[in-house]
Amino acid sequence: MQNLLEHIDKFVSLDESEKELLLSRISYVEARKKQFLLEAGKPGYKLFFVLKGCLRLYLITPKGNEQTHQFVIENWWMTDYLAFHNDSVSGFYVQAVERSEVAVLQKSDMDFLLEKIPKLERYFRLCYQKAVGAAQKRISYLFSLSAEERFHNMNDKFPEFVQRVPQYMLASYLDFSAEFLSKIRAGKV
Amino acid sequence: MQNLLEHIDKFVSLDESEKELLLSRISYVEARKKQFLLEAGKPGYKLFFVLKGCLRLYLITPKGNEQTHQFVIENWWMTDYLAFHNDSVSGFYVQAVERSEVAVLQKSDMDFLLEKIPKLERYFRLCYQKAVGAAQKRISYLFSLSAEERFHNMNDKFPEFVQRVPQYMLASYLDFSAEFLSKIRAGKV
DNA sequence: TAAAAAACTTGAAGTACTTCAAGAAATGAA
DNA sequence: TTCATTTCTTGAAGTACTTCAAGTTTTTTA
Structure with missing residues (x-):
């Protein structure tokens, strides 16, 4: 969980007792490749933070x-935010792309923690501010680039990914x- | 500005002095049809809240x-969130679709207010939580519906819009x- | 280490759109 | 009200993809 504490520490500083309280309300899950953390049609009251590995929505x-x-790697939160916000069932699946270590925060625990630790x-x-920005950016790529350009853009910016x-x-x-995609890679388009 | 105070009041309660402080740091702008509130290539350090009318990004x-x-009507915030988050120039234009009344919050004022009024x-x-959810929903429509379905979905859900x-x-x-779009409406597709 | 399963490739045929160009209708400004 | 501008429509031709089906390669499992 050290990753999560470090991530939080970049934005706000918690004292030891707050860290302890936080950790007491967050659970740790190891997901093997292809395992589901959230399934469409089931309650979506959970937030996931990737400690290690990669998830997709x-x-x-x-x-x-x-x-x-969405793909999410180390140090990002993810979930179906509309379901999370409205306490409704998820419209999405969240699945481990590779073996992953994940921190899971139930909404009720989040509410509890926000009350106890307003920071x-x-x-x-x-x-979230960053997440809205990322979503806007994503839509602009979908809008303004052709399929081939989207792939090359991705490949240039995140080759290892x-x-x-x-x-x-x-x-x-x-x-x-x-x-x-196969044809693009083969240069047959 | 009453709309904004009411909107905030749905989520947190401010006392009179806090409301006063808030209003002292937020400016009011009337935008005529087609007027720009933000332009690509210019600093994007502002958040807009629509009191009346309609803006588009x-x-x-x-x-x-x-x-x-994005279109935004009464009681929503909007801006280029990535530019806002990173203090960089905007990649987007924000323009009034019709005559609009808008509350404008500079990032520096937002920082000031968040410090003085942590609520x-x-x-x-x-x-923002709601905004991320809305962005996810928007991407799912773009992904999973055809052009014609996207129009009909919009027309069914927001006919007046x-x-x-x-x-x-x-x-x-x-x-x-x-x-x-013209052909879809004429049924020629 | 073999067999099964998952992921990737290829070509041919189809389709959901786009682009262009020109005209008609609606809106706004003097 | 009139003219100018903006918005909407229409058809014809083009294109960036998709779908399907079959074969190949890679990865996983036993």
Whole structure:
């Protein structure tokens, strides 16, 4: 959990008793590859923080395709935020892309912690502020680049990440078919 | 500004002196139709809250097309959050779609207010939490529905809004061409 | 280490859009 | 009210993808 404490420490400083209280309300989970942390149709009252590894958030379209919305690596929070905000069932799956170590925060525990440690409001406000910015950026790539440009942009900026995840997941993240990604890589487009 | 105070009041309660302090640091702007509140390439250190009217956030793609990312009506905050978070120049334009009344909060004033009135951390944390959820929802529509389905979904859920904005802006929000929207409406697709 | 399963590749055919160009309708300004 | 400007419509031609189906490679499991 050291990673999480360090991440929080970048934004607000907690004393030892606060850290202890925090850790008493956060659980630790090891997820093996492909394991689900959250499933569509089930209650979405949890936030996940990646300590190590990689998670993805995806949904299944009416046609039955997987669409990856988000990949999250070390030091990011993720969940279905609408379900989390509204205390409703999740529309998304959260799945481990590789063996991962994850901190899990139930919403009720988050509420408890925010009440006891108001400084955490600031921490989450800043995390969310960054998350909204990242979501805006993501939409601008989807909007303004062609499929091929989206792949090359990704490959230029995060080459190690492109190696790290299966191509079909990456294709669904970039919003085109796995076959098309294969053709882009082969230069056949 | 009453709208803003009421909105804040839904999440946290401020006493009179806090309200006064808040209002002393927030400015009021009336924007006529098409007027810009923020322009790409200029500093993006401002948050906007729509008291009345409608704003849109858009960018101009490398090819020269306008892409509307977000429409915002009464009681929502908006800005280029990445620029806001990183104190950098905006990548987006914020423009009044119709005559609008807007509360403007400079980042430096926000920092000041958050320090003096820590309860506001909670207010913005909740606003942002909802905003991340809305962004996720938006991406799922873009991903999983066809152009025609996106239009009908919008028309079913927000018929009055579809009337309220020019079609070419709506088309760019739904990520297809204005001509194609025209054909969808005429049933020629 | 073999067999099974998962992931990737390839080509051919189809389709959901875009682009362009021109005209019509609606809106705004003098 | 009139003219200028902005917005919307229409059809024809083009293109950036998708889908399908089959084969190949890589990874996982027993």
